[in-house]
Amino acid sequence: MPCRSCQSECVTTFDSEINIHLPGLNHLAEPAVLVFPRLMICMDCGFIEGKIDAAQLNELRDGPRDGREAA
Numbered sequence: 001m002p003c004r005s006c007q008s009e010c011v012t013t014f015d016s017e018i019n020i021h022l023p024g025l026n027h028l029a030e031p032a033v034l035v036f037p038r039l040m041i042c043m044d045c046g047f048i049e050g051k052i053d054a055a056q057l058n059e060l061r062d063g064p065r066d067g068r069e070a071a
Contacts, residue, residue: 001040005047014039016050020060033059 002009016039021032037050052060 003042003045003047004049006042006045008042008044010043011040012043014041022060035060 001011003011016037018035018037019032020035021027022030033056035052035056037052039048039050041048
């Protein structure tokens with residue numbers, strides 16, 4: 001599949017690990033959400049595209065589920 005930004009065919013897929021912090025000062029005490037998307041990266045322009053699974057998406061939407069109460 002070509003790059004959606006520059007239409008280059010030089011696109012490579014990588015495994016990744018991303019630590020996402022929930023936005024806002026009220027979330028500073030909450031743990032970050034760790035996600036493991038596969039990323040497609042254009043080797044010509046640097047455009048990155050990826051998708052996370054449903055469970056990780058729910059954790060971002062609802063907040064982390066590590067047994068701690070939300071602050």
